[in-house]
Amino acid sequence: MSTSENKIVFDNVSKFYGEILGVNRVSLEIPAGITSLVGPNGAGKTTLMNLMTGLLRPTRGRLSVLGIPTDHPEQLFRKVGYCSQFDSFPRGLTGREFISAFLMVSGFTRKQSDELTERALDRVELLPAADRKIGAYSKGMRQRVRLAQSIAHQPSVLILDEPLNGLDPMVRAETIALFKQLAADGLHLIISSHILHEVDMMSDRVVLLNNGYVVAEGAIHGVRDEMDVEHPAQILIRCDQPSVLASRIFQHGEVVEARVHDDRHGLFVKTRNPDQFYLSLNEVVAQGQITVESIAPVDDDLSAVYDYLIGAQ
Amino acid sequence: MSANAETFQTRVEIKDAGFALWLRQIGAILRLELKKNFFGKRSLLVYLLALMPIGLLTLVELINPIGRDTNQLPTIFSIFYNSMILRTVVFFGCAWIFMNLFRGEIVDRSLHYYFLSSVRREVLVAGKYVSGVLTSIVLFVTVTVVSMLIVFFSHYYTTSTRFFFEGAGIKHLFWYVTITVLACIGYGAFFLIVGLFFRNPIIPALVLYGWEWINFLLPPLLKKISVIHYLNSLVPVPISEGPFAVVTEPTPAWISIPGLVIVTALVLFAAGTRIRKMEVRYGSE
Numbered sequence: 001m002s003t004s005e006n007k008i009v010f011d012n013v014s015k016f017y018g019e020i021l022g023v024n025r026v027s028l029e030i031p032a033g034i035t036s037l038v039g040p041n042g043a044g045k046t047t048l049m050n051l052m053t054g055l056l057r058p059t060r061g062r063l064s065v066l067g068i069p070t071d072h073p074e075q076l077f078r079k080v081g082y083c084s085q086f087d088s089f090p091r092g093l094t095g096r097e098f099i100s101a102f103l104m105v106s107g108f109t110r111k112q113s114d115e116l117t118e119r120a121l122d123r124v125e126l127l128p129a130a131d132r133k134i135g136a137y138s139k140g141m142r143q144r145v146r147l148a149q150s151i152a153h154q155p156s157v158l159i160l161d162e163p164l165n166g167l168d169p170m171v172r173a174e175t176i177a178l179f180k181q182l183a184a185d186g187l188h189l190i191i192s193s194h195i196l197h198e199v200d201m202m203s204d205r206v207v208l209l210n211n212g213y214v215v216a217e218g219a220i221h222g223v224r225d226e227m228d229v230e231h232p233a234q235i236l237i238r239c240d241q242p243s244v245l246a247s248r249i250f251q252h253g254e255v256v257e258a259r260v261h262d263d264r265h266g267l268f269v270k271t272r273n274p275d276q277f278y279l280s281l282n283e284v285v286a287q288g289q290i291t292v293e294s295i296a297p298v299d300d301d302l303s304a305v306y307d308y309l310i311g312a313q
Numbered sequence: 314m315s316a317n318a319e320t321f322q323t324r325v326e327i328k329d330a331g332f333a334l335w336l337r338q339i340g341a342i343l344r345l346e347l348k349k350n351f352f353g354k355r356s357l358l359v360y361l362l363a364l365m366p367i368g369l370l371t372l373v374e375l376i377n378p379i380g381r382d383t384n385q386l387p388t389i390f391s392i393f394y395n396s397m398i399l400r401t402v403v404f405f406g407c408a409w410i411f412m413n414l415f416r417g418e419i420v421d422r423s424l425h426y427y428f429l430s431s432v433r434r435e436v437l438v439a440g441k442y443v444s445g446v447l448t449s450i451v452l453f454v455t456v457t458v459v460s461m462l463i464v465f466f467s468h469y470y471t472t473s474t475r476f477f478f479e480g481a482g483i484k485h486l487f488w489y490v491t492i493t494v495l496a497c498i499g500y501g502a503f504f505l506i507v508g509l510f511f512r513n514p515i516i517p518a519l520v521l522y523g524w525e526w527i528n529f530l531l532p533p534l535l536k537k538i539s540v541i542h543y544l545n546s547l548v549p550v551p552i553s554e555g556p557f558a559v560v561t562e563p564t565p566a567w568i569s570i571p572g573l574v575i576v577t578a579l580v581l582f583a584a585g586t587r588i589r590k591m592e593v594r595y596g597s598e
Contacts, residue, residue, distance in 0.1 A: 055593040077431035088422035104341035106431040107327040107334045116325055154324055
């Protein structure tokens with residue numbers, strides 16, 4: 001299998017709405033696992049997702065999903081499921097009818113559709129409400145029935161636009177667990193979300209977008225590492241003698257800045273080479289005198305990366 | 314939420330391919346669309362439109378029940394059919410039904426569910442078109458038949474029975490029904506593509522309406538670029554179009570029927586090409 005046949009590939013893709021920029025010159029290769037699209041409103045997350053699913057056509061460039069061009073829906077949607085943000089449904093249908101009807105439109109027989117519908121509704125725990133009209137569903141239930149519809153045909157690629165919106169905390173946690181399970185099964189999951197700690201918790205990779213451009217992409221820690229020169233890594237060391245620790249570690253070259261915590265029981269350190277710094281810290285601690293309670297990176301998460309790359313703009 | 318991977322281990326594959334698959338998909342689209350066409354909120358207007366000629370005829374028969382020359386009944390019905398049923402009810406009914414097949418879904422923001430299914434978009438066009446044709450035929454053929462029965466049988470039972478069972482009545486009915494069916498097929502294709510190309514399909518619909526009405530004034534060549542010209546050629550009782558009409562030889566049925574079907578096929582082909590490139594951008598609609 002060639003590389004593009006198991007990846008989602010954007011090759012210099014641009015999308016303009018008239019003169020308004022949607023996304024510009026996007027080149028990405030997205031492998032299996034959970035990839036999150038992160039960015040402020042209008043950054044181009046939904047545009048990218050709509051391009052991936054053929055709801056939009058690129059103004060320039062080419063893209064394919066597992067080797068399938070996006071203008072061949074009959075092939076594409078055997079492998080792709082899309083849970084969009086559009087909170088609307090065909091009128092008058094129950095949750096079960098909605099999922100089953102569109103499975104049959106895809107070509108499944110009635111028997112197959114009924115079986116797949118049952119499984120999908122079970123998976124999102126919507127079976128008790130399956131025979132109620134969607135019009136009577138709560139926002140969370142509508143979100144779940146959309147999710148069920150997108151996974152019902154057992155896709156290899158699942159694209160989810162803000163899938164956690166409207167879900168209560170319990171269901172949110174369960175949904176994240178479901179996504180992780182699907183990714184473990186080998187699916188590609190492309191998720192957009194603006195809740196950074198949730199993205200951080202579930203994503204293997206992130207694509208940061210701003211004003212239609214890809215600002216950064218890759219594993220969160222990899223992206224953070226690449227920013228060490230401009231934004232040195234911050235580490236908080238909880239210890240009994242922060243001032244002494246500061247003087248000792250400054251003898252090593254890796255530290256850019258050190259500041260004692262306001263409660264005088266910790267030391268903030270900025271370094272451009274965290275790996276080397278941890279080795280040096282081991283040496284200092286091994287000498288005795290200083291008791292270290294904990295060591296934790298302060299800005300090695302998506303929120304910090306987002307702030308550095310996008311928040312400042 | 315069930316994170317059990319077991320449910321995804323047994324893959325269910327789509328059976329068949331090619332024509333057999335497309336037929337099954339069209340069947341699925343039909344089930345969804347017919348339900349909407351007959352029982353959706355938008356169908357109310359079509360029902361009102363369809364009831365209009367029946368109501369009008371009933372009213373006329375109640376107010377002015379007798380005194381007509383029974384020999385004139387075929388001409389009276391022909392005029393009524395041409396002006397009220399064909400040019401008004403069938404035309405605007407088809408406009409409403411077929412333009413809403415796609416435009417209605419864009420307004421409701423539910424078209425993307427079709428676009429996100431593994432179905433060729435051309436098959437989607439075919440499925441929706443067939444649903445529109447079935448809906449309009451059921452409604453407007455019923456209107457045609459009931460209207461004819463009211464005109465002939467409300468007060469002139471004996472004469473009309475003779476006309477239908479010993480004269481040309483059944484043949485007339487057959488041709489009126491045929492014209493209605495062809496009108497649904499022809500206008501349907503036109504309005505379907507209008508709904509795909511135009512954000513506000515009312516304007517092109519009114520332009521076609523005007524074009525169809527002035528057809529009798531047009532020179533022979535331009536007359537042929539219309540639906541009504543071919544349909545009028547099939548009317549069993551020709552009616553006078555007035556002193557200003559440009560009289561042309563009616564097109565024979567063996568040309569007008571296949572001609573209309575071929576033009577319809579071409580329009581549907583164009584609709585299929587258009588929908589292949591169509592984007593879903595509800596915000597800009």
